[in-house]
Amino acid sequence: MEAHISTAEQVLLTTDGIPLKDSLKKTERRNKIKAFLLVFPLLLFIIVTFVVPIFDMLGRSIDDSQINQVYPKTFEEYGKWDKKADELPPEEVFKAIYFELGTGDKIMIGRALTRMNYSKSGWKSLIKKTQRQIKKDLKAETVITSYKDRLIEINEKWADRTYWYAMSQMINERTPIYYWNALDRTYDAEMNVVRQSEERRIYVKTWIKTFKVSVYVTFFCLLLGFPVAHLLANLPLRYSNLLMIFVLLPFWTSLLVRTTAWIVMLQQNGVINGVLVWLGILCDDCRIQMVYNETGTLIAMTQILLPFMILPLYSVMKVIPPSHLRAAANLGAKPFTAFIRVYLPQTVPGMSAGGLLVFVLAIGYFITPELVGGKDGQLIGHWIAYHLKTTLNWGLCAALGAILLGIMLILYWLYNRIVGIDNIKLG
Amino acid sequence: MEDFVKFERIDKSYDGEVLVVKDLNVDIAEGEFLTLLGPSGSGKTTTLMMLAGFETPTNGEIFLKGTPISKIAPYERGIGMVFQNYALFPHMTVQENLAFPLEVRKVPKADAETKVKAALDMVELGEFGTRFPAQLSGGQQQRVALARALVFEPQLVLMDEPLGALDKNLREQMQYEIKHIHERIGITVVYVTHDQSEALTMSNRIGVFNDGVIQQLSTPDVLYEKPENSFVAQFIGENNKLTGTVKSVNGQYCEVDLDSGGSTKALKINVDSVGQKTQLSVRPERISVGADNAENQFTGKVEELIYLGDHIRVRLNVCGSNEFIVKISNEGNISFKEGDNVDVSWAADDIRALDL
Ligand SMILES: Nc1ncnc2c1ncn2[C@@H]1O[C@H](COP(=O)(O)OP(=O)(O)OP(=O)(O)O)[C@@H](O)[C@H]1O
Ligand SMILES: [Mg+2]
Numbered sequence: 001m002e003a004h005i006s007t008a009e010q011v012l013l014t015t016d017g018i019p020l021k022d023s024l025k026k027t028e029r030r031n032k033i034k035a036f037l038l039v040f041p042l043l044l045f046i047i048v049t050f051v052v053p054i055f056d057m058l059g060r061s062i063d064d065s066q067i068n069q070v071y072p073k074t075f076e077e078y079g080k081w082d083k084k085a086d087e088l089p090p091e092e093v094f095k096a097i098y099f100e101l102g103t104g105d106k107i108m109i110g111r112a113l114t115r116m117n118y119s120k121s122g123w124k125s126l127i128k129k130t131q132r133q134i135k136k137d138l139k140a141e142t143v144i145t146s147y148k149d150r151l152i153e154i155n156e157k158w159a160d161r162t163y164w165y166a167m168s169q170m171i172n173e174r175t176p177i178y179y180w181n182a183l184d185r186t187y188d189a190e191m192n193v194v195r196q197s198e199e200r201r202i203y204v205k206t207w208i209k210t211f212k213v214s215v216y217v218t219f220f221c222l223l224l225g226f227p228v229a230h231l232l233a234n235l236p237l238r239y240s241n242l243l244m245i246f247v248l249l250p251f252w253t254s255l256l257v258r259t260t261a262w263i264v265m266l267q268q269n270g271v272i273n274g275v276l277v278w279l280g281i282l283c284d285d286c287r288i289q290m291v292y293n294e295t296g297t298l299i300a301m302t303q304i305l306l307p308f309m310i311l312p313l314y315s316v317m318k319v320i321p322p323s324h325l326r327a328a329a330n331l332g333a334k335p336f337t338a339f340i341r342v343y344l345p346q347t348v349p350g351m352s353a354g355g356l357l358v359f360v361l362a363i364g365y366f367i368t369p370e371l372v373g374g375k376d377g378q379l380i381g382h383w384i385a386y387h388l389k390t391t392l393n394w395g396l397c398a399a400l401g402a403i404l405l406g407i408m409l410i411l412y413w414l415y416n417r418i419v420g421i422d423n424i425k426l427g
Numbered sequence: 428m429e430d431f432v433k434f435e436r437i438d439k440s441y442d443g444e445v446l447v448v449k450d451l452n453v454d455i456a457e458g459e460f461l462t463l464l465g466p467s468g469s470g471k472t473t474t475l476m477m478l479a480g481f482e483t484p485t486n487g488e489i490f491l492k493g494t495p496i497s498k499i500a501p502y503e504r505g506i507g508m509v510f511q512n513y514a515l516f517p518h519m520t521v522q523e524n525l526a527f528p529l530e531v532r533k534v535p536k537a538d539a540e541t542k543v544k545a546a547l548d549m550v551e552l553g554e555f556g557t558r559f560p561a562q563l564s565g566g567q568q569q570r571v572a573l574a575r576a577l578v579f580e581p582q583l584v585l586m587d588e589p590l591g592a593l594d595k596n597l598r599e600q601m602q603y604e605i606k607h608i609h610e611r612i613g614i615t616v617v618y619v620t621h622d623q624s625e626a627l628t629m630s631n632r633i634g635v636f637n638d639g640v641i642q643q644l645s646t647p648d649v650l651y652e653k654p655e656n657s658f659v660a661q662f663i664g665e666n667n668k669l670t671g672t673v674k675s676v677n678g679q680y681c682e683v684d685l686d687s688g689g690s691t692k693a694l695k696i697n698v699d700s701v702g703q704k705t706q707l708s709v710r711p712e713r714i715s716v717g718a719d720n721a722e723n724q725f726t727g728k729v730e731e732l733i734y735l736g737d738h739i740r741v742r743l744n745v746c747g748s749n750e751f752i753v754k755i756s757n758e759g760n761i762s763f764k765e766g767d768n769v770d771v772s773w774a775a776d777d778i779r780a781l782d783l
Contacts, residue, residue, distance in 0.1 A: 326481050327514035329501040331528035332579065338502075341527070345518045 054405070061398035064175040070112040071100050075171050081164075089164055094147040101127065102134040114392060119177070119187070120166035126157045165189035178399035183207075203383065203400070210379040213297055213369075214362035220302045221309035221358045222351060229313035229350070234322070247310050255304065259371045262300040266291035266372070292374025300372045305361055309354035316350030352419045360408050380404065430454040431492060431615055432478065432583065438486035439473055439639075447473050448639040451487070455617065457582075460609050462618045464626040465636030466662070471619040472511065474636075475585050478617065479508050491583075502531075507576035507584040507614075511591065513568050515560040521547070521571050522556040528579040546578040549608065566597040573605065583615045590625065602629055623663050627651065635659050651710075656697060657781040660708035667714070667751050669707040670783065673698050681780055683707060687747030691723045692775040697782050705780045711754040713777035716741065716769050717762070724772040727751060729765050745771055 012020040068075060073096040081089040101109065109131070116123035133154045137144070144150045151158040169177055169187050180186060180193055184201040188194045195201065228247065232240050250258060265271045273287040282288065290296055320343065328338035366381035373379070384400045387393040432455040439448040448470045455461050463471045476482040478489060480501030489496040491504065516524055525546055529539040547553050550570035560568055569589060576584050586605070590598045606629050609616050620626055626633045627647040634644040635658070643650060643659045654660035661668065671683040674690060681695040683705055691707065698705045727745035738756045745751040753771065755761065763769050 321512065321514065323510045323512060323514040324516060326479075326501075327508070327510055327516075328527070329481075330479055330504075330506065330508045331531065331575070332502050332505070333527070333531045334502055337531055341531075342516055346516075 057398045057401050059398075060394055061178050061402045062174045062176060063395065064115070064170060064177075065173040066108075067112040067115050067170050068173050070104055070108050071097065071170075074100055075167075078167060078171065083165075087161060088148070088159065091146065091148050094151050094158070098134060098144075098147045098151060101131050102138050115170065115395075116166075118181070118393060118396075119169045120163060122157065123163065123166070126155055126163065130154050130158070162189060178395040179403070181396050182399045182403055203380075206378065206380050206383060207403075209294070209376075210363055213294065213301070213377075213379060214359050216298055217301045217305060217362045218309075218355050218359045220298070221306050222355060224302070225306055225309035225313055225354065226347075226351075229310045229317055232310070232314045233317035233320075247307055250304065250307055255367060256371075258304060259300055259368050262296070262303070262372055263291055266296055266299065291372050292377065294373070294377045296372040296374065297369045297377035297379070300368045301362055301365060304368060305358045308357045308361060312353040312357065313347060313350040316347050316353075320346050349419065352415060356411060356415055360411065363407065364404055430490070431457040431459075432617075433490040434474075434478075434487070435490065436487035437474075437477065437484045437489065439470070439477060439482065440485045446485075446639055448477075448484075451639075451641060453634060453641065453644065455615060457615055458613050460606075460616045460618065460629060460631045462620060462626040462630035462633045463636055464620060464623060464633050464662075466621060469636040470639040471621075471636055472587055473639075475508075475587055475617065475619055479506055479585055480504055505579075505581050505583075507579065507581035509569075509572045509576045509584070509586040509589040511587040511589075513560075513572040515568055515571055515575070517560055520557050520559055521552065521563070524560070524571060525575050525578050528575065532579060534579075542578055546574040549577070550574045550604070565592050566601070569593060569601065570604075573608075577608065577612070577614075580612075581614065583617070585617045585619075587619045588621070589618075590620070590622075598625070605629065627663070635662060637662075653696075654708065654779065654781070657706045657708060657783065660706075660779065660781060665711050665752060665754075667709050667711060667748070669709075669746055669748060671705055671707060673701050673703045673705055673780065676701060680775055683780055685746050689725060689746065691773075691778060693778040693780040694776060696779045698780050704783045706783045707778050708781055709773050709778040711740075711752040714753045714771055714773050716753055716755060716771055718770070718772060722772075722775060723778070724770060726768055727771050729763055729767050729769060732761075732765055743769070743771065 014020055014023045016023075074093060077092040077096050078089060081093060109127070113124050113127055116127070130151065137150070148158075157163060166189075168191055169175065177187065181196075182203050184196045184204045185193050186196050228243070232243050232247070234240075235243060263270070267273070268287045268289060270291070272290065273282065276282040277284055277287065290299065324342050324346070325338050328342040329335070333341065363379075364381055365379060366385060369377055369379045370382055370385070373382070380400060384397050387397045387400075432453075434451045434453040437448055437451040438446055440446050451474065453461075463474060465471050473482060477484050478496070480496065480499070483497070491499065491506075496504070516527070519527065522543055525543040526539050529542060534542070543556070544553070547556055550573055552567060552570055552574070555563060555567060555571075560571065563571065569592070573586075573589065576586075589605075590601050593601060602625055605616075605618075608614075618626075618629065627650075630647060632644060632646055633650055635642045635650065637658050643655045645653075650659065651664050654663060657668070660666050669685055669687075669691075671685040671690075674682045674684045676682075676695060676699075679695055680692055681698060682690055683693055684690045685707075693707055725745055727743035729741060730744055730749055731742040733740040733742070736757065738754050739761060741753045741755060742749070743751045743753060751771075
């Protein structure tokens, strides 16, 4: 027994007496270093332009530290306020905010204002007016006995406890509020999560629409792409090359050009309506609205994403031997049965790879819905861009983006569970 | 009795320029094992595909039990087929592959299960039922393909070089198994191969293909002993060829002047007139060395002796050909060595005057 164990543990040596494993490692190290150096520039690029921004975005989606730098003292005192006992915060809170507004950095306060307005609109004008008055006070070196009274004197909104309640959302340096906002939820005065007021509920609706459009686009791409891919894989080389050029043609045309072309095609005075009216199928007054709505988004996105479905499908179909269908027929299967039982299952890796690709691209699509979507064809990307450029609410942008990212990760996970990521075939 | 399968004046062209199969006329009897043998590109697969219904003859008609086959859809022909590359369905297990033809025929489930099991046992793969084709060795896949072609009990089975990918041992074992199955169930088999020994050991009849034309269709022994043209003589078995001109014709024999000088008497097979060029064909084992023979005697120089145990191959330089092979069975009395000159001779009945 003893002897047996020792032989099992004996280390294999090379002829030179170096342990085999070490020797192997040494010879492989050079190759590994070479491989690493080859991918290093790309790795660096990806880290800088992809990984870091993603983590930065995730950070921003919960970050609330800026405002804490502006009102450190105020927030500290605010924490001591017993909301049950006193209707308004204690004098110290008023005093702290008075000086922090009076002496704080103007730009920092301005930036914090934007944030404050997210939790309650009205903050901006209140603070601006108050700030001006405090500056005057400080210059005149007015003696103030009660900062509470003075602030309420400057603006009676300081006596409105809803403002003070809204402040509780900003106390923590980390906040989930942006995520709640992205799902049409907000905090009430008691810091409970509640639904936004009716007219501000836009995101859930948009999420659902984004999903719906993405599912439809994926479905239509599959429906239209499958026969084309099949043809591509089975035509003689001469014709399939030509067809392949048609499939790839869109890649050689600017996205913008293609999208505008769709506007020309689909608008009420556009080519399609024109032809239909000319043919007498439509009357001149009943031209169909096909663009600047969801239909337009659907049509244009399907066309633009179609190649991403066709190519993976094609690469899978290309390697299915034609003899399989023949064998099926030979074994007694009618063409339809042979297709369903023998051909279709073998295309699943292509369908799922293409489907995943199209869906993920569709769910975050921006330019096309922006141009042809009009008012009700907008997807979630529209709101991300809107907050990024117009309201500068980067926290909400980041939260929307993070949710998008989360959805994609879940999809990949599901895909891996159901089909297996090794089965993915992109070409 | 009506023929089971009948090819009648079949032509086939893929591109309208070249005939891949030309004027094919073959009758196959029920229960027969017919092999199509020929070099690569000679039209064997094409012929099989026309029978299975995946290619349409350009001209002519194939009859299956008297019915023109063009009237029957491929999936209704009930012909089992083993494809050149097996064509097992990769997404189904072995069992599912085998059950497929039964399912589409709506065979009751319990029945189907018994049949699948029997078919698997027949090819000795009983315990591999739950594996996927990719998890099997080439030989095992081959046997699954065979089982699948047989499981729905077709009366006719087509096999397209089913053993092409196997090593020699396995191939021989499978040849035996296929032959055995054929004898036991009495199905009709059309078998394609370009391996002549495979064809000779397995078949009732062999059709030798070349250039889309059947050169000779007969039993293995006739094919070997009495080739009707030089292609068949050359293609089947080992063959010594000599060229010459017909000098005189005498009943079923003829006298041929060899190009290298001298003359020999030979069987007249497909030469008919004096002055015609001819290729003479004689099998290595039909040549005697050292014997005194009245006719057809020549001298040759021994170039090489190859010892093969039971027999010895002698390469000679005879009549201007130094690829002249003689097989001498090893009776322990070989009295010459490389470089010697020896007498060689053959009987007129063993040398055949064929086309050139
Ligand atoms: N689909 C096709 N289109 C055009 N020509 C073809 C096609 N299939 C076969 N051919 C041609 O027909 C001829 C006969 O082919 P076939 O496949 O019948 O040969 P084979 O005897 O089976 O050869 P192998 O032993 O190599 O399998 C070949 O010259 C081949 O190039
Ligand atoms: Mg072939």
